[in-house]
Amino acid sequence: LNQARRLTTPTLPTSIDFDIPSKYKRTTNGERYLLTDRVQHRDGKVINRIILFATDEQLRTLFTCSHILLDGTFDSSSPHFDQIYSIHGIKNDHNFVCAIAVLGGRSGIIYKELFSILTQHARRLNLQFRPSKISSDFEPALVKTVADELPNARHVGCNFHFVKAVYRQIRQLGLTIDYRDDEAARSTARQLMALALIPVEKVEDAFEQIASEAPHSIEPLIEYFNGYWMTKPYLII
Incomplete structure (x- = not known):
């Protein structure tokens, strides 16, 4: 089964500097899925990157949820990134995956940039990214960023x-x-x-x-x- 899957997927990138194939930028029904691909350069080289996937429907769900969940996965991340970060919204007692980010680190600067991207797209959709409750792990950089960027939210540890x-x-x-x-x-x-x-x-x-x-x-x-x-x-x- 794994061999069959590998035949339909591209080889893993050899660095953080790569082009995302067109088939991964859209959903199977043709809707835009790649939301943001922000690249940071230094001396002509890519040193950091934030890739965020979400459809507008997922974003609308996220921005209308009062309770969101944040969770990073490290073991399944590719060698050139630090974590795969998922953002979930709780609505009608159901958990909805609303956005998936591939992050090059876990610093406060990166989390602040991620929240900034979400805030910008909330404005684009005439909505607000202002959850009243946030659940996550106890990563200090994330906890501080939430306190700085979303001060009115009640941040609850998992x-x-x-x-x-x-x-x-x-x-x-x-x-x-x-x-x-x-x-x-x-x-x-x-x-x-x-x-x-x-x-x-x-x-x-x-x-x-x-x-x-x-x-x-x-x-x-x-x-x-x-x-x-x-x-x-x-x-x-």
């Missing part, structure tokens, strides 16, 4: 990414065996992960209680959690 980040830190701190074999250590770690599920006004007191009862072996995780999740106001649990 619980899946939050729990994943804590698990990752358990491994990096060398606490995997403690988490696996020590019931008290495992219980403490899981209580930290569950803090995202209680009312915001109760989080600080609950964390202090968890920290006071935590076994000595898990203290590095407590220190990480306090420093990263409890004291950075731009990160939302």
